[in-house]
Amino acid sequence: MSNELDISKHDDRDPNPWLAMYLDSSIPINEKTKQALMRDNNSKSARYLLPFVQLWSKITMFFIHIFKFIFPKLFNSSKILHRMLAWGLKTWVSPDANLLIFRHFHVGSDILSFIWANIDGVETKSSPLRPKNFEDVKDDLFLLHDLNLYNFVINLNSELKSKNLTIKQKSDLDLSMITEDQFDHIQFPNKWTNILDLRSAIELFTPFYQLFLTANDFVRASNSLQLDETIAIYTAQILGTPGHLGLVNNKHPMVPATTYSAAYRLVLHGLASETLHEILVNLKLGKSKDGVMTPKSK
Template identity: 45%
Template sequence: MNWDLDFEHQRIDPRDPNPWLALYLDQSLDLHAPAKKALLRGYNSKSRRYLLPLIRPVARLSIILVKLVRMVLPKRWAWPRALHRTIYWGLRHFVRRDSNYLILRHFHIGTEILRFIADNAGVTITSTQPLRPRTLADLKEDAFLVHDLNIYNFLLELNATLSAEGRTLEAPAQLNFDAITDGEFDLDPGKQGRFNIIDLQTAIESYVPMYSLMLTDHDFWRAANSLQLDETIAIYLSRLLNDPLPVGLVNNRHPMVPVITLHSGFRLMLHGLDAELMHAYLRQMKRALASTSEQTTRHPQ
């Protein structure tokens, strides 16, 4: 088995088909090409093949132990600043550059999807903080915690405003795609040093127990449960686009039936994929609208 990571120049060998090359060439999901390549490179890494099976059970046992420790700790004890600085240090020194690229990219995607919904719902959202980290150092200012708070504050303000105005979410007469970036974000995920070998999934599984320890039990549960809001956001997009496909793209299902926190690491990977898929679909629709407008301009009826 010698599966090259250079997907563009990989030869197809019917005797030893490369599963990651098959997924890279597969066009059933319209993912941003550099993000898709970065994700598949992580899946094909030695870190995921050999470290993840060892770390995952230890990480899940650690979550249980932290839960027991939290029973004797003060309820409001937390250290979010130290948590974010520890995550930053680990990402900078031990996590693969392409994995850090995906993490930074995720914050931009989340910000743009929420902004797209607000723009097309005709609601001005004031309770969220747009997250646009360019470097890993930008994550130190409680970026992960703010990301979780943003989604809940967005849902609360959006639905409270619609309810007060006696409206429901529905497709606008003209869709506004100004919030969606059709191209690459300005990101600097750091260097690929000799010790930057940890893939994204292994890194996430490693950080979840730390997240549960250094946030309050309430904050950790809320963050874990926010992952299932992917389907909620997809429903909003489906209503605005008048298209059921966004709901079919997501894998984290509705939080009306919460999932236990032990599986947070795996569901966080699904959350990242869900966000990429929804953003890619919005980008695809933005291109289609621009193409239609261009053709109409060139060939008016």
């Protein structure tokens, strides 16, 4: 743990907001993820570089939007995009930010697998994405993440309607797919160039995402963030405990938000996934966040 998150360094006249958030236990989240996120928020990159990156990103996206309107099929290459993303993550992004990015795919895969495994009568299955290194990023990782999410919602609801099924509370939960992976097996680069915080990295990558994907792929990726509410509702129906819906900030998927806010909403998407996953981890371990014992999984 960095000095900034050390309680012994606390100054009553100059309290660190990220120390407060780190010590607060009201929001369920993986401990290692929480440390990484708070260090990332308190990094020099987030404090000094991010405002300039955000301004550059919005201006660049505006001109790319015009360019793609005139030349919609030029520069469309998911392969080139993901090779650039893999290089950028490895070369410029901090270890904490890389940890948060890589964890997100594993956490999301766990949640989708949990949903289909706990709806009786459905055969719809998710397509897990569990990247282990930067080479895995090159296999259209980010694009597949968005496609998998939409295909999961479409296939699941199509099957529910065709079989006249509904998502119901399940007392005998299957939590076998929920992992407690701490990513200790992945050594993220920590060279002098690895300085970018999570939000700066996303803001920098978003214009390239817009440039090298088709307009449909980019808009779909942006709109997929609002499916946080949809996935949270599915889980609440299974658990019978809707309290965690209050932790979801990306809402109302039938009313799409502008793509210019995609970078910020992507961070909120990651946080929503982490909190929901931690709730499922606590259930698997047979305890809730407040220590009250709950039925263990089969």
